Amino acid sequence: MSDFELSRNSFGRLVLKAADGRVHEGVVAVRAFPIAAPDEGISLVGSEGHELVWIARLDDLPDDMRRLVGEELAQREFVPVIERLVAVSTFATPSYWRVTTDHGETEFILRGEEDIRRIGHGKLLIGDSHGMQYLVPDLYALDGHSRKLLDRFL
């Protein structure tokens, strides 16, 4: 049903064989709405930066290609989900946070309160001093301790 083919070469790069028969190496998958609608609107962009294929819905792809795109996206998009705030060094900023995420425990520096972005009801995106983003999917679903700590910054 899809008019293109995807594969991975030995260098770990995604290779796209487009409908016109042209082969593009080092194709990158990008989500158009990473927060609002992560599974809709995925663009395959060539190494030149031009869009090659637009995938309206990830579910439309055949299984193996969906897996490849999924792997590619997982590599590119690193937004650890904060499951628990273990401790914060101070309620003033900059502040060192120790958190448990879905990718394990880590520490980061919050530079200022404005780095905590509200992106919807109870949903927070927290940027650290190195530009990495952490997601709090639902503020109200956190445990009491974490919520109390986080509340001091909101």
Place this chain on the structure above:
Amino acid sequence: MSARPDLPRFPDSLPAEWCRELDAELSSGSNVLAWLEVDLDESLGFARTRIVLCDGELLSRRAGTMQWQRWPLHAELQLGHFDHAGVGTLELSDRQGRLSVWRYTLEQNLAVLRLIKAFESRQQLLATGAAPAVESGDICPKCKAPLPPDETECPICTRVEQTPPSTWTLLRLWRFGKPYQGQLLAGFLLMLGSTAATLVPPYLTMPLMDDILIPFQNGQQIDAGLVGIYLAALLGAALLSWALGWAKTYILALVSERIAADLRTATFEHLLQLSLEYFGGKRTGDLMARIGSETDRLSVFLSLHLLDFITDVLMIVLTAIILFSINPWLALVTLLPLPLIAWLIHLVRDRLRTGFEKIDRVWGEVTNVLADTIPGIRVVKAFAQESREARRFRDANHHNLVINDRLNKTWSLFTPTVSLLTEIGLLVVWAFGIWLVSKSQITVGVLTAFLAYIGRFYTRLDSMSRIVSVTQKAAAGAKRIFDILDHVSTVPEPVRPVHLANVTGAMELREVGFRYGSRSVIRDLSLQIRPGEMIGLVGHSGSGKSTLVNLICRFYDVTDGSIRIDGIDLRSIPVAEFRRHIGLVLQEPFLFFGSVAENIAYGKPDATRDEIVAAARAAHAHEFILRLPQGYDSLVGERGQGLSGGERQRVSIARALLIDPRLLILDEATSSVDTETEKEIQRALDNLVAGRTTIAIAHRLSTLRKADRLVVMDRGRIVEIGSHDELMASEGHYYRLYQAQQRHAEELLLEGAAA
């Protein structure tokens, strides 16, 4: 770098635990050249993986495994890295494919670059048999600046780590109080005197009771002379307390007002020093609120609340001393509720503080809506979104209300509780006092004096309890101000500044990289610019042209690599000194409120009228300025409302001409005007450009005809360099851009002809 036996096997910086572990792994004579610990694993979990480069191989051990993976070095082995969205990837590959991949957060970028550099020089040694020429000693892997001998960290790249401000922020205000310590001391002494004077009247109730009233009830005559003395003493104490209190309040109010003014000035001055990055991240409304209302709040706090509080504390201490001197037992009972109230205050303090901080932030939200909507009112009205904006404001206001309501629950309980405790305290004193009187331990006068004292005493406690909330408010305000003051500019002044003597205007960009947040905007860009050369920067929007110009002006600092002027790194030149040599003409020229002459002389306030006129003439602005009603003295509005786009632009060109810069930056200087005006501006620009190193960004390629070289940028890299003719001949990026614009221009012409 060869394995000389006298070299240690491990660098000193390597942790001892690693040494023990590697000792077993490495063959004898093999040296560790570079090492690092990346903090992510392949599936991007937070786990530590060690990577070690030694003479003949690359080793790596994943967290949780004991096995070291090893790759012997050979000529086809390559180590590459790239990053996206805050995650870096390090890849080892040979001709057949990828051998291994490591991931890391950008915190480790520097260490990764160091490893790659060591790897590459090792590879070169293996391939050619000769170690690569090390450029004048060690070089910082990040900014390519030479390192001082015996130092591993580059003084330019190492920045002062931001330390979190202390919790008791208000004490830091002392920095601003210090210049006024004389007045503060005088105020304190006056306060002591006036407080002591207020404590005299209750003391006098004792002899008034025991020596006059009670003897009278028992049938003795009233001694009018004694009464007169006591009453005079009462009046005297009241008058003294009034005079001293007036002097104290006046002096301390003056001082606190000055402290607040100094704080305001210091904050604004510090704010001006911060880099553009800071202003990009903050909303204008919030910054204005911080400097305006927060400092005002602090002033009120210092002159009113803090003053009252210190008076109260003094009063309590003095009262306690007097009470104990009269009767220790009754004093003890009287003061018993004090710790209880202190505890209660402490209990509520935390809740109130967080509450007030929250209110402040929500208040910022409300002002932000205003700051967004009012300047954008044309857009709001044009798209008929008034109701949406109204709703946004109502929501923010509602949020404000909800949080206030929640806080008021705690707050409203507070004062009645203190009053209740006061009543209970009085009750205890009455009960114990009556018992003591019945046992003839104390006189009625003493009990009356005690009741008079604690009557005042407890009302003070009540008002003291109010200090909790105002202190918290003030502390929250002080924190928000110190947040600004503590912010270290990301464009720091050099520790050991190098001064520019005669600037020729030669620029060198060496492997420059710039990252905005986690997005790489400029990558590995190198460019040499000769003195007096005119460079045209060309490329699609978003190709990094403006960012590059911002880097050259040092509005931001480069993330990697370095920019040099006359061979000196920009970061080692004092910022203001460097900017004096830069003339900047922007697409949207900003005119400050003031006369035309003042605007032209903005960069050189001491310029003579002749110089101003000469600059205006050269900028082709002279004639239109003369046409204005008051000539050079005409006032131009906040954004130069009275002038057209082209006129404003020529004023800003005159401004740049007047400071006679060696380096000139034209950022889309002619984009916002029509073709006719553009011609006029172009003539003005020609005068400006002559003899100066010029970097011009232009959307219309035709305006860059005079450039010596055109630099074509695409997605943060330079893709082509050459003159117009060369680039046209090579039919690359530039050729396509030019063709596209020509076609567009022709279409416009055709449309014009048809119409």
